Amino acid sequence: MAVETDKKKERSVPKPVFTDAEAGALTFPSSKSRTFNYFKAARLHASLYEDVTVDVQPDPARHLTQGWVYGFAKGPGGFPEEWTKIKSSNWHVFLDPNEEWEQTIYRNNANVVRQITQNLANAKARQAYAGWSTGWTRVVERHVGAWMHAEHGLGMHVFLPAQRDAPTNMINNAISVNSMHKLRFAQDLVLYNLEISGEIAGFDGSVHKDVWMNDPSWQGVRENVERLTAVRDWAEAVFAANYVFEGLVGELFRSQFVMQIAAPNGDYVTPTLMGAGESDYERDLRYSRVLFKLLADDPKHGDANRTLMEKWLGEWVPMSLAAARQMQPIWSQPTEKPVRFEDSLAHTTERMRAHLDEVEVRAPKELG
Numbered sequence: 001m002a003v004e005t006d007k008k009k010e011r012s013v014p015k016p017v018f019t020d021a022e023a024g025a026l027t028f029p030s031s032k033s034r035t036f037n038y039f040k041a042a043r044l045h046a047s048l049y050e051d052v053t054v055d056v057q058p059d060p061a062r063h064l065t066q067g068w069v070y071g072f073a074k075g076p077g078g079f080p081e082e083w084t085k086i087k088s089s090n091w092h093v094f095l096d097p098n099e100e101w102e103q104t105i106y107r108n109n110a111n112v113v114r115q116i117t118q119n120l121a122n123a124k125a126r127q128a129y130a131g132w133s134t135g136w137t138r139v140v141e142r143h144v145g146a147w148m149h150a151e152h153g154l155g156m157h158v159f160l161p162a163q164r165d166a167p168t169n170m171i172n173n174a175i176s177v178n179s180m181h182k183l184r185f186a187q188d189l190v191l192y193n194l195e196i197s198g199e200i201a202g203f204d205g206s207v208h209k210d211v212w213m214n215d216p217s218w219q220g221v222r223e224n225v226e227r228l229t230a231v232r233d234w235a236e237a238v239f240a241a242n243y244v245f246e247g248l249v250g251e252l253f254r255s256q257f258v259m260q261i262a263a264p265n266g267d268y269v270t271p272t273l274m275g276a277g278e279s280d281y282e283r284d285l286r287y288s289r290v291l292f293k294l295l296a297d298d299p300k301h302g303d304a305n306r307t308l309m310e311k312w313l314g315e316w317v318p319m320s321l322a323a324a325r326q327m328q329p330i331w332s333q334p335t336e337k338p339v340r341f342e343d344s345l346a347h348t349t350e351r352m353r354a355h356l357d358e359v360e361v362r363a364p365k366e367l368g
Helices: 048-053 102-125 134-165 169-197 207-214 216-229 234-261 270-296 302-326 328-332 341-359
Strands: none
Touching: 048 169, 102 169, 102 270, 134 169, 134 207, 134 216, 134 234, 134 270, 169 234, 169 270, 207 216, 216 234, 216 302, 216 328, 234 270, 234 302, 234 328, 234 341, 270 302, 270 341, 302 341, 328 341
16 A cells, blocks of 8 residues: 655644734824934924933823833832822923023033133233232122032932932923033032132131031022922922022122122122033023923913912022021121112012013012
8 A cells, every 4th residue: 555655734823913012003104204203392403402301201101001100119119290299281391492402411510610710810910819808808708719518418408309209301400401501500500619728728618517507698508509409399309499599688798799899899800700610500501491481371271370380489489588688797798898788689579470471460568
């Protein structure tokens, strides 16, 4: 009997089955686009800032359908919106007008440090410190030195925690740069203090610590900064620091005191340093205005948000005004006194009222 041996044996191999994965089968607004952006750019094309910032931090409200993929041992996961009392219909709509991201952080701060370093080198070469009046030397020794503590406190203990708690990468970046500005400027003041200590005979480079802790002129400022460090609502911390404290105290001291009074007392160096701090503040105020304007104009929560901001003003404006007024004796200490304290304070309060008008938030009665 013949046995069939030429028949091919068919191997039992699983055959591939192609199915539509859920994500691949969905139709997105940009499914047929070759740019593949999951956000609406501010202009016709996305900027480099938007490409490297928007949606870098995923959010269950947008992409994480399974919820946050990480959490804390005794708390909620990710970046809960409950970490601030203020509300937004869409936190992701905020884009930093300064377009800050990793490259700009290093580039801008390097430029500032380079400028300050060159100014100090030129001042040393030209013996610029020899022209200072004795009264002004004591002012720089005690009060310009003391200001480094306020800058460090805000950078390390106000803006640094706030940037972690904000709900989107765009807001995180802006507040993080704010923190870096403060810490870098505090370091600028420390290095400046060391520089002057080696240039001016008898200059006490350590007295600023005692001034910050014990001088009556600074105790209101110190209390204000320390109370800001205790705020756990990230939006309130940013609002109270950038709108109120910086508007009434920071700008008063840096711009209306040091930058106005230094030159008539023979000092053309310190204003360049303080000018760097003021430039930082203008950038930080710019993102703050955009952020809180969006919150004030929110289609769903705008009215409640403005009421909340007015409540914050009612708490922080009296404290910062009191701190500012306690600094009044400093205006009488330089040899030359070209500006009055009341004129300086009037200028800062007027600017603050203008900033609040932009957000359409009513200024408290203390501002006049």
